[in-house]
Amino acid sequence: MFQSFDDSARPDQGPSRLAALRGVMAEAGLAGFLVPRADAHQGEYVAACDNRLAWLTGFTGSAGFCAVLSDVAGVFVDGRYRVQVKTQVDTGHFTPVDWPEVRLGDWLKQSLPNGGEVGYDPWLYTVEQLEALEKSLSGSAITLRASDNLIDRIWPDRPARPRNPMTIQPDDLTGKPHAEKRRDLGAALEAAGKRRAILALPDSICWLLNIRGSDIPRNPIVQGFALLDWTGEVTLFTDAEIGAEVAAHLGDDVHLRPYAGLLDGLGAQQDVTFQIDPASTPAIVLSHLQGLVATPGSGVKITRGDDPCILPKACKTKAEIAATRAAHLRDGAAVCEFLSWFDAQAPGTITEIDVVTRLEACRAATGKLLDISFDTIAGSGPNGALAHYRVTHSSNRTLQNGDLLVLDGGGQYLDGTTDITRTLPVGDIGADERAAFTRVLQGMIAISRLRFPAGLAGRDLDAIARYPLWLADQDYGHGTGHGVGVHLCVHEGPQRLSRTGDVALKPGMILSNEPGYYREGAFGIRIENLLVVTKATLLPGGDVSGKLCFETLNFVPIDRRLIDRDMLTDPERDWLNAYHDQCRDKIGPRLSGQARLWLDQATQPV
Missing domain, CATH: 3.90.230.10 (Creatinase/methionine aminopeptidase superfamily)
Known part of the structure; x- marks a missing residue:
């Protein structure tokens, strides 16, 4: 049986966890902290280690976020979850907010009229999301501060990151070998005057390399990031188990690196124009690249564009x-x-x-x-x-x-x-x-x-x-x-x-x-x-x-x-x-x- 009927929502745990979060917020000098229902890849489903919103609030829906301030904690949900959220959170401590009718920026300005610093995990917000939030706060006394994830500080038994086996998706089902896909997309990058594209969506990477996995429930994907080179070579950052058959399938033009090595891998590049998709690239990646651009002699440049896999995959x-x-x-x-x-x-x-x-x-x-x-x-x-x-x-x-x-x-x-x-x-x-x-x-x-x-x-x-x-x-x-x-x-x-x-x-x-x-x-x-x-x-x-x-x-x-x-x-x-x-x-x-x-x-x- 794949589906479990256990009730994972724990609204009774919410008040104590909320108090603990407010404690570390005060230690960090933050007026607020944002807890999205997201991982670094913006997937609808998240691994147990990334299910921070549910752990804090009890809300288990596939979309939403919580904005925690010293005196109020808003749980923002869309029309699919307006009824559900009321049954899953302690409404004496968490306040359901109708989103997107109520925008986070407007809510923060109303709730923090005297301003303050609001923390966020830059791995969990895309470039596009962060820039939109910053724009919505312009003219206020509220500023955003990148931070480590405060939830992780207070989650004593947080599960480990998944490291499951990678499998092969047969060419007769995909219709195109991954070498051909890589070559075609690399040629398109070269024609556009770009050298490398950063891929942050695991399903894009799995589609590109004709691989599958089981890192996330219900979605047969491998968690990871990738760099697609104009030559068609790919550097894959993942902790998935890779057997000999899969390694042979990937071949010599797919280079394997640890999942946590993305930022170091970017820093090793010289004289490169990176393409990022602001809709899927974590904000921390752009911040890191901007630091490289500012480094004398790096020759690093940044351009924006859609994930090159997104339309061919669709x-x-x-x-x-x-x-x-x-x-x-x-x-x-x-x-x-x-x-x-x-x-x-x-x-x-x-x-x-x-x-x-x-x-x-x-x-x-x-x-x-x-x-x-x-x-x-x-x-x-x-x-x-x-x-x-x-x-x-x-x-x-x-x-x-x-x-x-x-x-x-x-x-x-x-x-x-x-x-x-x-x-x-x-x-x-x-x-x-x-x-x-x-x-x-x-x-x-x-x-x-x-x-x-x-x-x-x-x-x-x-x-x-x-x-x-x-x-x-x-x-x-x-x-x-x-x-x-x-x-x-x-x-x-x-x-x-x-x-x-x-x-x-x-x-x-x-x-x-x-x-x-x-x-x-x-x-x-x-x-x-x-x-x-x-x-x-x-x-x-x-x-x-x-x-x-x-x-x-x-x-x-x-x-x-x-x-x-x-x-x-x-x-x-x-x-x-x-x-x-x-x-x-x-x-x-x-x-x-x-x-x-x-x-x-x-x-x-x-």
């Missing part, structure tokens, strides 16, 4: 797309086996933990599951209103008649990363829930059917999924979709379907399509498929060529019992019936007899 090769199609068919069959079992269970007889355990068992039965791609979300009734709910022994509910169950999960397979959400009825469901479900479905279908001009970004499309909900004065507090890797991170940038998605969508990009609706204390709804951006064929009578569209990757029925059929338009019904035909054709032959009977019934026309 635009999957034909081999990667073929591989992820296969992974989704396998995963879809596992989910249908689960759904066949689920529909046979009477209300009041199973719990959320039973659901998660059974779904993981169905995935494991494929014989190909390497990990789950994130902790499965199985939120019933009011728990479904927590968009990123994680069931624990203390929160576990028995599914009751009238509940909606939001079930969101995925698998990590060698050939792909999967992610799918279905909302399921438990017994008899009310008309209000069915109407909201149908609006969510209409938004999901709208994105699935969309044909759009090349050059548009996710922010141009996000509203299309929300339109049916907006007509009813309803909405959801998360983006419509995120990028997805291929046996890499289930949340992958830079592509996204959201108001903040400013990167143009390109063929080969994989995104999720997951509108939802959440009513606090009552129920939640979300429907999700993964899509790959493809070139659209010109329609008969059309005269605008060069458009893009989406190919659906998941094939699992959408529960017809939750649909208000009178609300659907004819084109929406046609899309849903055609999709269910595909589910039956593609997944049916992969199922056991009982599940096949279930699928035939679940895919009847609407």
Whole structure:
């Protein structure tokens, strides 16, 4: 079993830990200290040794931060975690803050009207984040001071940094050997007049070198930094275990150094123009480079640019797309086996933990599951209103008649990363829930059917999924979709379907399509498929060529019992019936007899 149901939130420990932090703040002469939910690589998941925000506050969400002052400690969370944070922190000592509606700079200026020094760990803030915060504080008496991490001073049993084995991602699944990737990106650096690029994102490094690892839960990555040279050579800073086979795979042009050796490795360079990505490079790296630039005779220069791996990684090769199609068919069959079992269970007889355990068992039965791609979300009734709910022994509910169950999960397979959400009825469901479900479905279908001009970004499309909900004065507090890797991170940038998605969508990009609706204390709804951006064929009578569209990757029925059929338009019904035909054709032959009977019934026309 990959998923644990232990309750890692310890709100009872928060007050004493907060007092200890304030003690070392006072010793350091700091008016405040910032505790982000981040490691040096800005990953969504962090190793246990980097989970400082949860250790201090009890909040276990995947995004947020705490600003600790002498008299207040604000826990900043976005719309996904507004309900969750109230249950996980001691609100007598920690104050939840709605972010990004309330900006950290504005909050600090209001909370520290007389100014003061606020400390931060420069490994945990990117260049872009730090510069934005400094700009927001301009004109105030507040200054920022780089510091060692004060949490580490008071965390007596902090876990060690992971040092797990590195593995090889086969070339037939990646579509391109790493020597070719390195050569191509190195040539692009040379053409731009640059010598070396600093890579801080582990998934970029793993993609570039066709390697994988297990340093971070759910994400098959190796923690590390890298320098990509214009010649195509790479210096990799990691503590991962590297066996003889992996060493041979990396070859002589990949030079291995200890994880902690990055800054010393930069200092050894002479007459070099370094490219940094301000969105991912730790602030301490820029500070160190600026010191080198100021050193007489170093010849070191700094330029800014995107991580050179970011777009090539996002635009999957034909081999990667073929591989992820296969992974989704396998995963879809596992989910249908689960759904066949689920529909046979009477209300009041199973719990959320039973659901998660059974779904993981169905995935494991494929014989190909390497990990789950994130902790499965199985939120019933009011728990479904927590968009990123994680069931624990203390929160576990028995599914009751009238509940909606939001079930969101995925698998990590060698050939792909999967992610799918279905909302399921438990017994008899009310008309209000069915109407909201149908609006969510209409938004999901709208994105699935969309044909759009090349050059548009996710922010141009996000509203299309929300339109049916907006007509009813309803909405959801998360983006419509995120990028997805291929046996890499289930949340992958830079592509996204959201108001903040400013990167143009390109063929080969994989995104999720997951509108939802959440009513606090009552129920939640979300429907999700993964899509790959493809070139659209010109329609008969059309005269605008060069458009893009989406190919659906998941094939699992959408529960017809939750649909208000009178609300659907004819084109929406046609899309849903055609999709269910595909589910039956593609997944049916992969199922056991009982599940096949279930699928035939679940895919009847609407």
